[in-house]
Amino acid sequence: ADGGHGMPHIVHDGFAYAVLPAADPDGGLQHHDKSWQRMPAGWELAPAEPGILAGVVAAHGWSSNLLHLRSRGKKAFGTKNANPQWVGKECPGLGGRLTSRSSSGAEPGAGMEYKPDTRDYRILIR
Numbered sequence: 001a002d003g004g005h006g007m008p009h010i011v012h013d014g015f016a017y018a019v020l021p022a023a024d025p026d027g028g029l030q031h032h033d034k035s036w037q038r039m040p041a042g043w044e045l046a047p048a049e050p051g052i053l054a055g056v057v058a059a060h061g062w063s064s065n066l067l068h069l070r071s072r073g074k075k076a077f078g079t080k081n082a083n084p085q086w087v088g089k090e091c092p093g094l095g096g097r098l099t100s101r102s103s104s105g106a107e108p109g110a111g112m113e114y115k116p117d118t119r120d121y122r123i124l125i126r
Contacts, residue, residue, distance in 0.1 A: 006040065007022040008022060008024050008025055012051075013051060013055070017046060017124060017126045018043075018124075019063070019064065019122040019123060023064065024061075024062075024063050025060045025061070027061055027062065030063040030064075032119055032120075034115060034116060034117060035115065036103075036113040037114050038112075039111075039113070045068075045124070046125055046126045047070045047071070048071035048075070052124075053088045054088055056124065057077050057124065058078070058087045060079060060080055062079045062081075062122055064081065064120055064122040065078065065081050065120050066096060066118075067121065067123065067124040068122070068123045075091070076096050078091050096116060096117060097117050099114070099116075100113065101113050
């Protein structure tokens with residue numbers, strides 16, 4: 001049920017939210033291969049705003065413990081699968097960086113690629 005967005009997602013406050021690499025919004029922890037992920041056309045890194053942290057990050061597992069969002073320092077935030085003290089909160093000092101680069105030959109509006117350096121972090125997009 002991708003709703004025409006091409007990947008599993010949820011809708012919150014009028015925005016569709018998904019993760020890279022694509023995964024079930026309500027899935028338990030599933031490791032991935034840490035490969036570069038191209039931002040799909042029309043999507044962006046989700047901002048680390050209180051409503052998103054509560055209604056999108058903390059309310060779902062996203063097949064991950066931690067999600068990268070658009071924030072200063074490219075920090076990670078705890079999903080429903082994280083240890084209880086980190087759910088919906090910034091997780092400083094736990095490692096895991098989000099690396100970005102320009103991608104060549106990308107569709108207009110999709111010129112960036114991202115890579116989490118930890119295999120159980122994912123990237124929240126909208």
